[in-house]
Amino acid sequence: MTALLFLAQTVRIAIPYLFAAAGGAIAERAGVISLTLEGFMLGGAFGAVLGAHYTGSPWVGIITGIAAGLLLGSIHAVSSIRFKADQVVVGVAINLFAVGITRFFLQLAFESSSNSPRVAGFGSETSGGNAAAFLDNPLVWLGLAVMPVLAYVINKTRFGLRVRAVGEHPQAAASVGVPVNRVRYIAVIASGALAALGGVYLALDQHQFTDSMTAGRGFIALAAVIFGRWDPVRAGIACLLFAAAETLQIQLQAAQIIPSQFVAMIPYVLTIVAVAGVVGRSTPPTALGKTSE
Amino acid sequence: MRKLSVFIGALLAVHVALLFVHPAGAAVPTVRDGLDIGVVFDLGGRGDKSFNDGAYIGAERAAKQLGARIRYVEPGEGSDREAGLRLLAAEGMKLVIGVGFIFTDDLTALAQEYPGVAFAGVDFAVTVGADGNPEPPPNNLAALKFREEQGSFLVGAIAALVGNSKKVGFVGGMDSPLIHKFEAGYRAGVKEVCPECEVLVQYAGVTPDAFRNPGRGKELALSQYQQGVNVIYHASGSTGLGVFEAARTMNKLAIGVDADQYHEAPGHVLTSMVKRVDNAVFDAILRVKEHRFAGGIYNFGLAEDGVGYVYDEHNRALIPDDVRARVEALKAEIIAGRIAVPSSR
Numbered sequence: 001m002t003a004l005l006f007l008a009q010t011v012r013i014a015i016p017y018l019f020a021a022a023g024g025a026i027a028e029r030a031g032v033i034s035l036t037l038e039g040f041m042l043g044g045a046f047g048a049v050l051g052a053h054y055t056g057s058p059w060v061g062i063i064t065g066i067a068a069g070l071l072l073g074s075i076h077a078v079s080s081i082r083f084k085a086d087q088v089v090v091g092v093a094i095n096l097f098a099v100g101i102t103r104f105f106l107q108l109a110f111e112s113s114s115n116s117p118r119v120a121g122f123g124s125e126t127s128g129g130n131a132a133a134f135l136d137n138p139l140v141w142l143g144l145a146v147m148p149v150l151a152y153v154i155n156k157t158r159f160g161l162r163v164r165a166v167g168e169h170p171q172a173a174a175s176v177g178v179p180v181n182r183v184r185y186i187a188v189i190a191s192g193a194l195a196a197l198g199g200v201y202l203a204l205d206q207h208q209f210t211d212s213m214t215a216g217r218g219f220i221a222l223a224a225v226i227f228g229r230w231d232p233v234r235a236g237i238a239c240l241l242f243a244a245a246e247t248l249q250i251q252l253q254a255a256q257i258i259p260s261q262f263v264a265m266i267p268y269v270l271t272i273v274a275v276a277g278v279v280g281r282s283t284p285p286t287a288l289g290k291t292s293e
Numbered sequence: 294m295r296k297l298s299v300f301i302g303a304l305l306a307v308h309v310a311l312l313f314v315h316p317a318g319a320a321v322p323t324v325r326d327g328l329d330i331g332v333v334f335d336l337g338g339r340g341d342k343s344f345n346d347g348a349y350i351g352a353e354r355a356a357k358q359l360g361a362r363i364r365y366v367e368p369g370e371g372s373d374r375e376a377g378l379r380l381l382a383a384e385g386m387k388l389v390i391g392v393g394f395i396f397t398d399d400l401t402a403l404a405q406e407y408p409g410v411a412f413a414g415v416d417f418a419v420t421v422g423a424d425g426n427p428e429p430p431p432n433n434l435a436a437l438k439f440r441e442e443q444g445s446f447l448v449g450a451i452a453a454l455v456g457n458s459k460k461v462g463f464v465g466g467m468d469s470p471l472i473h474k475f476e477a478g479y480r481a482g483v484k485e486v487c488p489e490c491e492v493l494v495q496y497a498g499v500t501p502d503a504f505r506n507p508g509r510g511k512e513l514a515l516s517q518y519q520q521g522v523n524v525i526y527h528a529s530g531s532t533g534l535g536v537f538e539a540a541r542t543m544n545k546l547a548i549g550v551d552a553d554q555y556h557e558a559p560g561h562v563l564t565s566m567v568k569r570v571d572n573a574v575f576d577a578i579l580r581v582k583e584h585r586f587a588g589g590i591y592n593f594g595l596a597e598d599g600v601g602y603v604y605d606e607h608n609r610a611l612i613p614d615d616v617r618a619r620v621e622a623l624k625a626e627i628i629a630g631r632i633a634v635p636s637s638r
């Protein structure tokens with residue numbers, strides 16, 4: 001029973017990471033730095049609550065959440081690709097923008113600076129101690145499937161080949177007729193939608209939006225992408241690993257066995273270890289952060 | 294290129310010019326009669342269902358009962374806070390109130406700069422000097438502090454008496470001395486009525502993000518409920534909304550903090566440990582009106598009606614009469630000084 005509860009909690013914590021890391025993986029493979037995941041998630045969370053609030057349906061919430069992600073993704077794409085802005089700066093700007101704009105509309109729509117009213121979610125209201133209750137949520141299944149699907153798209157399809165090409169060597173891709181910027185546009189906007197789904201899951205799971213509710217999950221997801229060496233399946237495993245560490249901390253903290261500060265830094269320590277090349281070679285997409293002329 | 298530099302130069306000139314627009318009379322505060330009060334809210338502003346709203350209620354009550362004229366400033370991020378305080382001080386307000394511990398440094402600096410204006414800081418963080426004693430704030434600055442541990446003590450007793458379990462839970466926000474105060478009082482309250490009870494204590498994190506992470510709050514609470522806890526007290530900002538969500542799904546009870554949080558999860562909020570920011574703000578304005586305002590540290594505890602627990606028509610059904618009687622007796626003993634509540638762990 002305890003093992004089952006542990007597993008269930010790990011999966012619940014991992015779902016937002018998986019969506020966001022999928023978004024990060026596709027954008028970065030196309031050569032665009034993805035510091036924006038946090039902002040995309042927050043936008044998705046707010047969009048979901050807005051849609052679910054006004055229609056009463058969590059399904060509409062998913063759609064409006066994705067729409068918010070598409071919108072923020074487009075801003076990222078246009079400024080990074082069309083206007084060739086520094087992608088790190090754009091990333092920071094979009095994260096701040098997302099915090100501000102969600103707070104503004106929270107005030108406007110619900111007259112609160114703290115949280116939205118309660119909205120509909122998936123699954124039964126009082127699932128009690130049933131460890132498998134979270135499986136009623138379709139977003140959980142989608143979240144578990146997203147990395148394998150993304151791995152297939154990136155490694156096996158024509159579009160995936162183009163994404164990898166524009167991320168590794170855009171000039172070479174352009175010389176054989178790949179529309180570099182169009183591929184990047186699609187990848188970045190898709191990353192907005194994917195990461196937004198992570199926020200949608202969070203918001204619908206809480207049945208409400210609260211100010212800055214993503215609380216740094218986008219950065220942990222980005223760490224997972226880097227730790228997974230930009231490979232979707234490895235990044236997915238990294239997400240599960242980070243989530244398991246968190247679950248371990250939650251389960252053990254009451255017993256004060258491991259200081260919580262230590263567990264909180266696990267994702268970042270592992271990322272540094274990965275980037276430093278301790279476990280195998282870690283090479284980012286060659287054209288990451290470089291705009292093509 | 295030249296056009297651009299001209300444009301930037303023009304913008305710069307306008308910007309610098311605008312800097313001089315407002316504080317023209319800054320050095321010499323305009324003398325005003327009447328009870329002019331300025332309130333600068335913390336991040337979030339009105340509608341946070343907590344501190345800022347409490348301060349607003351207190352100020353509005355003062356406006357109605359004392360005839361005070363209130364001006365509110367809602368700053369955005371960061372440095373706007375100092376600007377908001379300065380603006381109000383320069384306009385010659387009788388009293389300028391900063392809501393939230395985050396104003397501590399700005400208030401201290403401005404109180405020295407504007408000795409003729411009274412300042413008050415809600416949740417002001419008094420610095421402790423090298424000798425271990427608190428350093429008194431400037432004599433025109435009132436530090437409005439709350440004895441959170443006393444209110445937490447009472448809700449701890451309620452949690453243990455109502456919980457019907459040998460385990461009670463606590464979820465804190467950022468692992469920090471301020472929240473340890475809540476934890477210490479709560480723990481003491483539990484032990485007072487149930488010495489053999491175990492208190493499960495968990496914190497959502499070690500950064501300020503831990504105060505707005507409902508996802509983490511829900512998972513922490515779920516694991517505590519699954520370990521046999523029936524009542525959880527949270528002191529964790531909006532992270533606690535996740536605790537309420539867990540109480541709903543598990544059909545258990547949770548205790549709110551700062552304001553009455555009954556409406557976040559009707560039927561699952563046993564009570565709330567309320568900090569009466571409204572009373573503290575009203576009290577400060579009253580002192581100014583009656584010309585007996587003085588700087589220093591003001592502690593609002595049970596005796597001053599500065600902290601307390603909610604018992605009204607919503608949660609009366611959840612708290613049996615004998616529990617209520619026991620808790621009221623404990624409250625009387627704390628006020629009489631017969632029970633000393635620890636404020637650190």
